[in-house]
Amino acid sequence: MASSGPPPLEVYLLSSLRKRNALEVDALRPVVESYLRILFDKTLLRKECSQLDKRTKALAEEKETLKRELLHKDENEGKAAMAEKLTRKNAELGEEVLQSYKENARIAQELAAKVSEVTTLREDSDRYLTERDKLQLTVSELGERNKELLTQVEEERSTTRVLHVELDTVSQEKKECEQRCEQAKAENAKLVEVLLEMKEKEAERMNAANDYYDSVVSNANLQAARRMGAAQSGAGAIDGDWQDMDASDFAVGVPKMVKHLLPEAHAGACQACSFSNKGTLLATGGADQVIKVWEPKKGAASSTLQGTLGSVLDLEFTPDDGFLVAAGADGALRMWSVDTGRSKHTLTGHKDKVHSVSFGANESKKCVSGGQDRTIRIWDLVKGYCVQTIACGSTCFSVCMGQNGSFVYSGHFDGSVRVWDFRTGSLEKQLPSLHGSQVSSVCVSPVSDRYLVSAGRDNCVKVVDTVTFETVHTLESPSFKTAGAKAVPCISPDDAYVACGSTTGAVCVWSTRTGTVDTELKKHKQGVLACAWNPSAAMIASTDQKGDLIIWD
């Protein structure tokens, strides 16, 4: 088969494929291709068309604008023709006008001449008119002035009339006064005579008094000699006058021995100590912001009161011993129940440290306090607020209330002691410069109210009589020094002794009768700040700068 040419199948296939392609491909390819080309051209033409559309639009707009311009032009041309005709007419009319102008000019010249005459006349008349107006104005002004002056004259006339009247009355008064003066002179002369008579009588009375005084002095000397004799006889008894004056029934001596030594009862200085009024409790307060209540006989602490925000500077039991009030460096007074230890009030009002607090003998509902802010305040302890504020002018270091509750004694920075009426708050008495330096503490006799004792920083304690306000004794001792520190004195219940701590560590006990040192209690290692006398026993409690508490018996 191979030799006889290509196999018939292949020939058939080739021919039929060629036929197929001729029909399907070769015939249709040009159609399709040209169709695609036409499509392409169409899109191109479409684009061109759109561009041309845009251009025609633009051209149409341009044409529109040109048309409009053309219309304008046409109108203008029409107007121009009209204008030419009008100018021609204008020229003709112009000539006529010229002629008429010339005539007018002539007339105008004549007119002008006349007008100028008229204007000159008018100006003249105007000038006259203005002058007339001015004159009228001045006339009216002058008229007003005249009126004013007339009224002034009238007023002055009336005032002079009034003055005349007044003058008359005054002259009358003057006459009366002169008369009175003469009468007074006469009275004066009479009174001088009376006075002279009275003075003579007075001189006579003085003479009589002098005689009486001399006799009394001689009697007194005699009595003193007698008393000395009795003392030498060793009876040791207190004379009748003394016993009458001392109302206390307590048998009190001077403690000599240390009963309890409580070292460092407070951490830091202990500035305040006070016995309860029955003498069964002792309270101390110190720089550690704590108040401790002790049983002085056992020497043991019974309770601790807390709540103050500063050093405790002073404290005192209420007269019924139910509460304890403490003054603190935080400017507040605090009140605790002694039994429960519960705080009842915080009394605020002082603007600075409260240095002292005090009660009267029977008044548990009111207390008095003195502070750095130069005020003394009186507090209502039931309601818990300040009922009276007394401005005392100088820093008050200490207040003390008299036993009868009517006076408040205060010691001040300026060295004076002042006495105030508790009810009215008025200053009753002032003892200026009682001490040479600050008064650190004052106290009064616990029962009798007889003595006022004040300790100053001038190394002395003064005992003042509360009736006469005269200094009875100035208590001093070589071992007694208070300069630069607080010293709180105390008086024995029978007024016989005054005790006060010293910076040397000694507690000096003076006799109020003789004004001399009776005992010196030396046990403290540091300066003694405060001491208190048990109101019902010969017992002294003293505290020092280290915080030690010693109870003497």
Place this chain on the structure above:
Amino acid sequence: METSSAMAPDIQREHWRGSVALKLELHPDEVTTVPPPEPLFVLAPRLGYLPQVAEQALEHFGSVLPPGEDEVWFEYQGVPLKWHIPTGSLFDLLAGGRGGYPWCLTVHFRSYPRDALQPLEGDGVQASYFNSLKEAAYVLTGSSSSVMTLTKASQQELWQNVLEAKDEEFFSNLSKMDLTRPTRSRIPVRVYCREKVFDSFTGWKSVEYASKSVVLDSEDAEDLTLRGVLQRCLGVSLDGEAGSGREVVAAGVELESDTNLANVYPHLKNADMWLYLVVRPSSRA
């Protein structure tokens, strides 16, 4: 069996040159402009696949489409066309023999008929082609490794050759894969058989399909004839009264019933190495 006659290259060239002229019209539902767009005329290679003209169609119709995602599919006589069948075979099967030139198709870009067609995503056509090539390689050589081991680059090259219908470059590329020299004496044959008119009523139900590897070393030469193969594949008889109403076409060429397929295969095999046979009602009847 290899025939290397002088006519073989001419036949190959003519076979690969074949194209089907398409007249594409956009479905009226997807037209959004008045007047509707002009139809598009394109030549689709017979050995290629329909979706390859999609890009051109989209360029032409894209401006009038309603908003949405573009998923191209083609419709003939109201029936969606299966895109994985080569264009030439589709044409022969559905429209050929009735002389309808160009082939009028409706193109869609919206509402893809997911219940009727395999979804077309990305380079799905290429994947489908290589799948088919793999099957052919297995029939020819007993192993599909020659296709599996292709690099991505040479796959792309081969696919481009198919799309552009460049037979010489295609076969030179293919020769590197040892597919041209079969080691087993078998050939892969696909048969599509249409008994009735293809329209929206019958649709793809009227088309029967079979893939077959035909053994060449058969003692009975009758087995290799077209008649014998069709009888075995689909039970389709080409003899008698029934046979006279049918015609068998490969690549647009009508074949006699006693044609030896072993001789036809080397000339008329498709780009995926399959011989596509189309049985259709005779146009002469």
